[in-house]
Amino acid sequence: MSKIRTILAGTAVAGALAAGLVAAPAAQAATAEASSPFKHFFGTTYSGYSGSHDEDRGDRSYFSKGYWYKDHGRYWFFGDLYDGDHDHEYSYVWFRWHDEGGTHFKSYRTFGHLHIGHFGGFSGSHGFNDFDIRVCEGGPASDCGGWHDVF
Structure with missing residues (x-):
């Protein structure tokens, strides 16, 4: 009887080790995913459109590829101005953002393309x-589109 118990115990230990080896990569992947911030994407925002006959919306200035994420209690914003x-x-x-200190503003400008990262x-x-x-487009307050709510 002791040989059967030894074989069963050995089989149980081998099974537990095998299950642990299979589960380890899945647990590592879950930990890595949980530690990387989740990106929240938002749509393209355009400048105002003057409606001239020789210019369409595709010729206007725009902010695209925008997203934000939260990391260690802080919110970070990214995107591209064209x-x-x-x-x-x-x-x-x-x-434009709001916190306990009130409403705040910050602007960036470009003639071509500007990547804004980790703002x-x-x-x-x-x-x-x-x-x-x-x-x-054209000036800090000229030909502006509407405010786009991101967060």
Whole structure:
């Protein structure tokens, strides 16, 4: 009888080890996924459209490839500003956010293309609760599109 118990115990140990080896990669993948922030994408935002006959919406300035994520309690924003008509007038993207200190603004500008990465670092513990963008063309407040609610 002791040989059967030894064989059964050995089989149980071998089975447990095999199950552990199969589960280990899945557990590592789940841990890696949980530790990497989840990206929240938002749509393209355009500058205002003047409606001239020789210019369509595709010639306007726009902000695209936008996304945000939360990492260690802070919110980070990313995206690209494009000047669609290349008329040697700046295109602007405005960021507006609200926290316990009130409403704040920041803008970036370009003649062509500008990647904006890792902007923000806003903390929910400081009351961060709103983030909007808008795109203007020609001047900081000229030919602007509407505010786009991102967060």
